[in-house]
Amino acid sequence: MELVPTYATEPGSEGDDLYIRCEDLFKIYKTANLEVVALRGLDLKVRRGEFMAIVGASGSGKSTLLNILAGLDTPSAGRCYVGGQDLLTMSSKEMVRYRRRQVGFVWQQTGRNLVPYLDAVQNVEVPMVLDGVPPREAQERAVRLLEMVLMGHRLHHRPEMLSGGEQQRVSIAVALANNPPLLLADEPTGELDSVGADTVYEVFRTLNKELGTTIVIVTHDPDIAARVDRVVAIRDGRTSSEIYRRVRFEGTEAKVSHEEYVLVDAAGRLQIPREYLDELEIHDRVRVILGEGRIEVLPDGRRRVRPRGAAW
Numbered sequence: 001m002e003l004v005p006t007y008a009t010e011p012g013s014e015g016d017d018l019y020i021r022c023e024d025l026f027k028i029y030k031t032a033n034l035e036v037v038a039l040r041g042l043d044l045k046v047r048r049g050e051f052m053a054i055v056g057a058s059g060s061g062k063s064t065l066l067n068i069l070a071g072l073d074t075p076s077a078g079r080c081y082v083g084g085q086d087l088l089t090m091s092s093k094e095m096v097r098y099r100r101r102q103v104g105f106v107w108q109q110t111g112r113n114l115v116p117y118l119d120a121v122q123n124v125e126v127p128m129v130l131d132g133v134p135p136r137e138a139q140e141r142a143v144r145l146l147e148m149v150l151m152g153h154r155l156h157h158r159p160e161m162l163s164g165g166e167q168q169r170v171s172i173a174v175a176l177a178n179n180p181p182l183l184l185a186d187e188p189t190g191e192l193d194s195v196g197a198d199t200v201y202e203v204f205r206t207l208n209k210e211l212g213t214t215i216v217i218v219t220h221d222p223d224i225a226a227r228v229d230r231v232v233a234i235r236d237g238r239t240s241s242e243i244y245r246r247v248r249f250e251g252t253e254a255k256v257s258h259e260e261y262v263l264v265d266a267a268g269r270l271q272i273p274r275e276y277l278d279e280l281e282i283h284d285r286v287r288v289i290l291g292e293g294r295i296e297v298l299p300d301g302r303r304r305v306r307p308r309g310a311a312w
């Protein structure tokens with residue numbers, strides 16, 4: 001039985017490495033007398049097999065982006081390719097197939113992920129049965145997936161007999177039932193205690209490593225930078241900065257460090273972190289000077305901004 005994800009053909013992707021490419025993405029929600037711009041020119045690239053997270057203040061557009069990547073919502077404008085498939089031009093039939101085979105989704109509310117009167121194995125079998133997988137094969141695969149998410153000892157428990165963390169691990173197995181190359185999770189640990197959250201992240205990392213699944217998580221978890229390979233921050237519907245986790249070995253000891261970057265979008269715009277703007281009392285404009293191997297940003301011609309770590 002094959003547990004390695006099946007990838008879509010990728011005519012639109014740049015090389016083998018890139019799995020998600022969003023450029024200048026807009027989402028505008030229109031209600032009776034109001035327009036809300038949830039995404040305003042968002043750029044995002046995610047490598048195949050990456051394990052990354054998206055953070056940002058409430059209302060910054062995280063769930064909107066995740067819903068678009070999941071094929072649950074359509075963008076208003078821009079470009080968005082997942083596995084080379086153009087999410088803006090997909091027919092509704094292609095979208096149904098995409099949702100069923102190409103992407104798995106885990107919601108924060110466990111009740112939304114699982115059928116309450118089915119046990120763990122039966123829950124994982126549901127997406128496979130809907131996709132026409134023979135019952136015996138579906139059952140074998142469900143058991144194998146539940147073992148991978150550390151639920152092999154609870155195969156025939158219904159959701160009500162499981163802890164919140166255990167329910168989320170079953171939900172992850174359900175999301176991976178049809179072998180999707182991409183797993184999306186919206187606040188998967190939002191309702192869990194720290195022990196439950198730790199195990200869920202451990203499971204995500206195992207699946208990422210063993211199945212090669214690309215994993216994108218939306219979260220408010222303050223410790224997220226230590227748990228994933230890259231954290232991208234969204235501000236006002238645009239990606240603003242990202243943090244990379246670097247693991248370096250000194251002998252046998254692993255040293256983990258983090259590097260923070262501010263993103264430059266396709267138009268050359270960058271978002272300076274709010275705390276920097278506040279500290280230097282920058283309101284509407286700055287002076288920008290091209291120096292030797294760097295760009296200097298000066299608050300309106302009065303004070304010189306010293307880059308972090310610079311000698312002067």
Ligand SMILES: Nc1ncnc2c1ncn2[C@@H]1O[C@H](COP(=O)(O)OP(=O)(O)OP(=O)(O)O)[C@@H](O)[C@H]1O
Binds near residue numbers: 030
């Ligand atoms: N279906 C909708 N109709 C109208 N406005 C919406 C809809 N969904 C989201 N919005 C608005 O779009 C903006 C972005 O919402 P979104 O849920 O993506 O933010 P978020 O970063 O996920 O927030 P949170 O962390 O609170 O979940 C918000 O202003 C929200 O009110």
